[in-house]
Amino acid sequence: MKLSIALLAGDGIGPEVIDQAVKVSDAIAKKFNHEISWKPALTGAAAIDAVGDPYPDATHEICLAADAVLFGAIGDPKYDNDPSATVRPEQGLLKMRQKLGLFANVRPTFTFPSLIDKSPLKRARIEGTDLVFLRELTGGIYFGKRGREDNGNTAYDTCTYTRAEVQRLAKKGFELAMTRTKKLCCVDKANVLESSRLWRETVQAMEKDYPEVTVSYEFVDAVAMRLVQWPNSYDVLITENLFGDILTDEASVISGSMGLMPSASVGTETSLFEPIHGSYPQAAGKDIANPLATVLSAAMMFEDAFGLSEEATLIRKVVNDSLDAGFVTEDLAEGVAPQKTSAVGDWLAAKILEA
Ligand code: IPM
Ligand code: MN
Numbered sequence: 001m002k003l004s005i006a007l008l009a010g011d012g013i014g015p016e017v018i019d020q021a022v023k024v025s026d027a028i029a030k031k032f033n034h035e036i037s038w039k040p041a042l043t044g045a046a047a048i049d050a051v052g053d054p055y056p057d058a059t060h061e062i063c064l065a066a067d068a069v070l071f072g073a074i075g076d077p078k079y080d081n082d083p084s085a086t087v088r089p090e091q092g093l094l095k096m097r098q099k100l101g102l103f104a105n106v107r108p109t110f111t112f113p114s115l116i117d118k119s120p121l122k123r124a125r126i127e128g129t130d131l132v133f134l135r136e137l138t139g140g141i142y143f144g145k146r147g148r149e150d151n152g153n154t155a156y157d158t159c160t161y162t163r164a165e166v167q168r169l170a171k172k173g174f175e176l177a178m179t180r181t182k183k184l185c186c187v188d189k190a191n192v193l194e195s196s197r198l199w200r201e202t203v204q205a206m207e208k209d210y211p212e213v214t215v216s217y218e219f220v221d222a223v224a225m226r227l228v229q230w231p232n233s234y235d236v237l238i239t240e241n242l243f244g245d246i247l248t249d250e251a252s253v254i255s256g257s258m259g260l261m262p263s264a265s266v267g268t269e270t271s272l273f274e275p276i277h278g279s280y281p282q283a284a285g286k287d288i289a290n291p292l293a294t295v296l297s298a299a300m301m302f303e304d305a306f307g308l309s310e311e312a313t314l315i316r317k318v319v320n321d322s323l324d325a326g327f328v329t330e331d332l333a334e335g336v337a338p339q340k341t342s343a344v345g346d347w348l349a350a351k352i353l354e355a
Contacts, residue, residue, distance in 0.1 A: 001034045003306060006066035006270070008059065010044040011089060012279025013289035013341075014072025020291035020345030021070060021298040024318075027349035028302065028311045039066055043096070044089040044279075045076035054092025060099055063270050068305040069100075070298060071274035077281050097137050101268030103165070104172050105135040105244065106300075107276060109231070109251040109261065114323045115332065118256035121228060126254050131234040132176060133251060135244025136161075136169045137265055140195070142241045159195045161240065166202040172266075173238035174210040180235050184215045187223045187239035187247065199240065220247070227251060252276055259290030259331050262297035264304055271305050273297040287340045290329040292319055295348060318351040 007022070009015040022038065029036045041059040048054050054074070063069050074089045096102070110130045116123050144158035170186070177184040186203045188196035200217055207215055218226070220243045226233065227247065231254050239247065252258045258277045265272045275293030283289045296319060303312035322328060327347050330338035339347070 001306065001308070003029075003034055003036045003068070004066045005036060005038055005301075006059075006063045006069040007038045007040045008043045008063075008069060008071045009040070009046075010072040010074045010279065011046055011076050012073055012281045012284040014044070014074070014279055016285075016287060016341050017275065017289055017291040017294040018070065018072040020341060020348070021294040023345040023349040024295050024315060024352065025070075025298050025302075027352040028315065031314075031352055031355070032308070032311055034308075034311075043071070043092050044074035045079065047092060048087055048089060052087065054087065054089050055095040055099070060096070063096070063100060063272075066270055068301050069270055069272040070294075070301060071272055072294065073275065073277065073279035075279040075281070094142065096272075097265065098143070100265075100270055100272065101138065102265035102272055103136060103138045103267040104169055104265065105133075105137040105248075106176075106264040106266065106304075107133040107135060107244075107248045107251070107261065108263075109133070109248075109254050111255055112260065112320065112323055114320075115256045115260075118332070118334075119254055120256075121231075121254060125229065126231055129231040129254055131231060131251070132180075132236050133244055133248050134169060134173045134176065134236065134238045135248060136165065136238075136240050137244075138241075138267070139165045140241035159193070159240070159242070161195045161198055163198060163202050166199050167206065170203045170206055170238055173236055174206060174213055177213045177236040178210065182213045183235040184213050185223070185234055185237045186215060186217045187220050187237055187243055188217065189220050189243075190217070191219060195240070203238070223247060224250060228254070248276065257290065257331060258293070259329070260292050260296065262293055262300050264297070264300045266304070271301075273301040273305070287342055288330055288338070289341050290331050291341050291344055292322075295319060295345075314352060314355060315348075318348045318355070321351060322347060 141159040190196040299312040299315035302308040326336035
């Protein structure tokens with residue numbers, strides 16, 4: 001298969017972890033006879049420095065033309081500490097989500113047998129956890145009307161949703177639930193928020209089209225609690241943008257390391273695959289960051305964007321083998337010598353070719 005993949009390394013550790021995902025993907029291509037053509041493009045602080053825009057038009061064109069986008073991380077502390085900065089790297093991410101129509105962010109949470117005791121939660125609570133959040137990504141308070149009044153002394157952000165926006169996200173949720181244990185949880189705050197009542201009413205109306213799916217409706221505050229109490233009681237969860245942002249960070253703790261969780265963003269144009277961790281600027285350039293979340297994002301890309309499940313399965317297998325063998329970066333190295341980011345990438349690529 002001929003694959004054209006836009007490569008957006010971004011900021012901080014982005015370029016280093018992306019390099020490992022490229023090594024792994026190239027090894028997969030060699031083994032399975034695919035031809036990958038990588039299309040690097042600028043994004044984030046790196047793009048602001050180069051052309052003054054965190055998601056330049058040239059990058060958008062490259063993403064639109066590609067079969068998938070592989071993304072590293074965005075963010076630079078020099079902007080975090082400057083509230084007066086008018087252009088910020090994160091704006092690039094939001095603009096990219098909007099322009100590529102990436103309305104559904106798919107964030108799985110699962111445990112790795114060899115890492116289960118690294119989770120701050122007790123083994124008995126998390127064993128068997130395998131859930132997926134579908135976070136709405138191009139609406140809600142992130143993109144609603146905002147402003148200041150009263151000479152700057154009052155500020156507001158508004159959460160707006162249309163029925164159509166809820167429907168298209170919920171449809172993905174129902175479809176995903178059908179491929180899994182047919183359990184869907186709609187997370188909202190319908191006891192207080194009008195937008196949540198629209199969510200609930202819309203999802204309720206769709207239930208008849210998916211008679212096999214059992215839907216539960218739960219308030220976001222209760223889900224925040226149950227998620228760490230009984231994460232293995234959930235399967236597919238759908239929710240609006242900000243609730244999803246918060247809950248998926250919470251969920252990532254279950255697996256024991258944020259350095260491990262991949263994600264996909266899908267919508268109307270090219271799909272995008274990225275680790276859920278940030279740009280981790282303190283580690284940038286040191287060759288110490290954990291590349292596995294990005295490598296596993298590449299696995300999601302092979303499976304979801306290209307329908308290449310065997311390739312994805314092999315990537316996941318060698319990642320598991322590296323964990324079992326203790327060939328890991330310093331965040332996971334307990335009682336074993338820590339490996340460099342690049343060494344982990346080399347190891348995974350070699351194992352793929354040997355397999
Ligand atoms: C995420 C991030 C982004 C978000 C930030 C960087 C804008 O936290 O992808 O979850 O809030 O969506
Ligand atoms: Mn977030």
